[in-house]
Amino acid sequence: MDNSKLGSGEKLLLAALNLIAEKGYNGVTTLEIATAAGLSEKTLFRHFGSKQKLLEAAFDRYHYAEEMKKLFSEKLVWDLEEDLLLVSKTYHEIMNRNRKMIQISFKEESQLPGFRERTHRHPLQLLDILTNYFITMAEKGKIIPVDPEAHAFAFMMMHFGAFMNDLDSHKYYASISLEPFIQNSVKIFARALKP
Amino acid sequence: MDNSKLGSGEKLLLAALNLIAEKGYNGVTTLEIATAAGLSEKTLFRHFGSKQKLLEAAFDRYHYAEEMKKLFSEKLVWDLEEDLLLVSKTYHEIMNRNRKMIQISFKEESQLPGFRERTHRHPLQLLDILTNYFITMAEKGKIIPVDPEAHAFAFMMMHFGAFMNDLDSHKYYASISLEPFIQNSVKIFARALKP
DNA sequence: GTATTGTCAGTCAGTACTGACAGTCTATTT
DNA sequence: AAATAGACTGTCAGTACTGACTGACAATAC
Numbered sequence: 001m002d003n004s005k006l007g008s009g010e011k012l013l014l015a016a017l018n019l020i021a022e023k024g025y026n027g028v029t030t031l032e033i034a035t036a037a038g039l040s041e042k043t044l045f046r047h048f049g050s051k052q053k054l055l056e057a058a059f060d061r062y063h064y065a066e067e068m069k070k071l072f073s074e075k076l077v078w079d080l081e082e083d084l085l086l087v088s089k090t091y092h093e094i095m096n097r098n099r100k101m102i103q104i105s106f107k108e109e110s111q112l113p114g115f116r117e118r119t120h121r122h123p124l125q126l127l128d129i130l131t132n133y134f135i136t137m138a139e140k141g142k143i144i145p146v147d148p149e150a151h152a153f154a155f156m157m158m159h160f161g162a163f164m165n166d167l168d169s170h171k172y173y174a175s176i177s178l179e180p181f182i183q184n185s186v187k188i189f190a191r192a193l194k195p
Numbered sequence: 196m197d198n199s200k201l202g203s204g205e206k207l208l209l210a211a212l213n214l215i216a217e218k219g220y221n222g223v224t225t226l227e228i229a230t231a232a233g234l235s236e237k238t239l240f241r242h243f244g245s246k247q248k249l250l251e252a253a254f255d256r257y258h259y260a261e262e263m264k265k266l267f268s269e270k271l272v273w274d275l276e277e278d279l280l281l282v283s284k285t286y287h288e289i290m291n292r293n294r295k296m297i298q299i300s301f302k303e304e305s306q307l308p309g310f311r312e313r314t315h316r317h318p319l320q321l322l323d324i325l326t327n328y329f330i331t332m333a334e335k336g337k338i339i340p341v342d343p344e345a346h347a348f349a350f351m352m353m354h355f356g357a358f359m360n361d362l363d364s365h366k367y368y369a370s371i372s373l374e375p376f377i378q379n380s381v382k383i384f385a386r387a388l389k390p
Numbered sequence: 391g392t393a394t395t396g397t398c399a400g401t402c403a404g405t406a407c408t409g410a411c412a413g414t415c416t417a418t419t420t
Numbered sequence: 421a422a423a424t425a426g427a428c429t430g431t432c433a434g435t436a437c438t439g440a441c442t443g444a445c446a447a448t449a450c
Contacts, residue, residue, distance in 0.1 A: 022305055023305045023306070024219055024221060024222075024302065024303075024305070024306075026219060026221035026222050027221050027305065027306060106301055106302070107219065107301070107302045108219075109363065110217055110218045110219070110222060111218070111222065116363070147379060150375065150376070150379045151379070151383070153376070154353060154376070154379055154380055154383055156356075157353050157354075157356035157357045157360060157376075158349060158352050158353040158356055159352075159356070160356035160359065160360060161351075161352035161353055161354070161355035161356025161357070161358075161359065162352045162356070163356075164355065164356065164359050165352060165355060168304060168311070180345065181345070181348070181349070181352075184342060184345045184346070184349055185349055187387075188346070188349055188383070188384070188387040189383070189387070191386065191387040191388075192382075192383040192384070192386040192387040193386075
C-alpha cells in the first residue's frame, strides 16, 4: 500500500488498523503505531488524544456500512443457483472489506463492547434476506417447502466458516480457494433444495 | 465449577485459561489470575516461573489430544446420514472441549506461534477421514462420485462456522441451537449427495 | 520437619501521555 | 521576490502509573 499521499490522520488510522488486527490492542504500543505510520508518537496524540480514541476512530472510519435491502430486491432473479451465487459473493465481499475490523472485533471483544455486533450487522441482514428468499422460492414451488430459516442459516454458516478459516491466510485446513468453494456450496444447496 | 479440591497448580491453570480466553493474554494480569484462583500472586510465580510459562502449561494441560483414526474405522457403518451425524457430533465435541483454547489461539495468534495449528490438528484429522469416507462411499455407489474433498471441506466449514458463531454464546446470528442444526446439516448433504 | 503458601516491601522495565520549544511547509500579503 | 502568519510536525525530557517478577520472613498444614 502506498500511503505517502494520505494525510497524517489517515496514515495513523491505517497503521493502527493493521497492527491492532495483528497483535491486538494491548499488544501494540502507541509508539509502534506512530512509527509504522511514519510519524512521531506526539502526532498520534495530537490527532486522537488517546489510544482508545484512535481505535474508535479507526472503527468509525473503516467499517463498511451500506444498506443492502434495496440492492437485493433489485438483483434477485428467482433462479436458485444464480441467486445463491449472488448472496454468497456479496457475503464474502462484505466480510473481506471488513476483514481487519472483524479480526479486531474477535480479539478485543472484552475491551470494546458492541464492536462484534456492529461488524456482524450487515452479514445478519443477508441472513434475513436469504431466509425470506427461501420462503418465497418455496411458495413459487421452486424449492422444497421445509425449514427455510434453517437452510438459510446453514448456508450462511458454511460461508462464515470458510471466511473465518481464511482469515489468517488459510493455513489450518486444506487450502481450497474461495471461488470454487462458492461454486460448490451453491451446487450442494441447489441439489439439496430441488423439489 | 468447584475448584476447592484441586491443587494450587490446577486452580491457577484453570483461572488462567478462563481469563485469558476472555480478555486475552495481554489483557489479564498475574495478580488477577492469582486472585481468581484464590491464591497469592507469589504462589503463581513459584509454580510457573513466569506468565508465559503459565500459559504454555495451561495449553499443554488442557488441549485435547486423542487419536481418532481408530475410533472411526470401528464406528463407521456406511450409512450416509448416520455417519455424517457421527462425524459432526464428534467435531463439535472436540471443538467444545477445546473451546477456551481455541478462543485463546485466535486472540493470541501473534504472540503464541503454533498454537492455532495445534488446536486445529484434530479437526483436520476429521476432514481427512471424511474425505476418504466420501471417496469410499462413491466407490460403493452410495453417493455421487464428484468432488469428495470439496464436499468434505464444505461440510466441515459449515460446522466450523456454526461453532465459531456459537463461541461467545451465539448472539450474533439468529440463535439456532446446535442439535437441530446438526440434524439439518446432515439432511442437506444427504439430499445433495444422493446418487 | 518439610513443604506449601501468604505478606509485604520493593525493583525494574515498559508505556500512555504531556509540555516546551523549534523546525517546516503553505498560503497569503506586501 | 520577500516577508509573515498559521497550521502541522518533530524532538526531547519527563511524569505517572502499571505490571511482571523477586527476596526475606512468617504462618500454616501434613
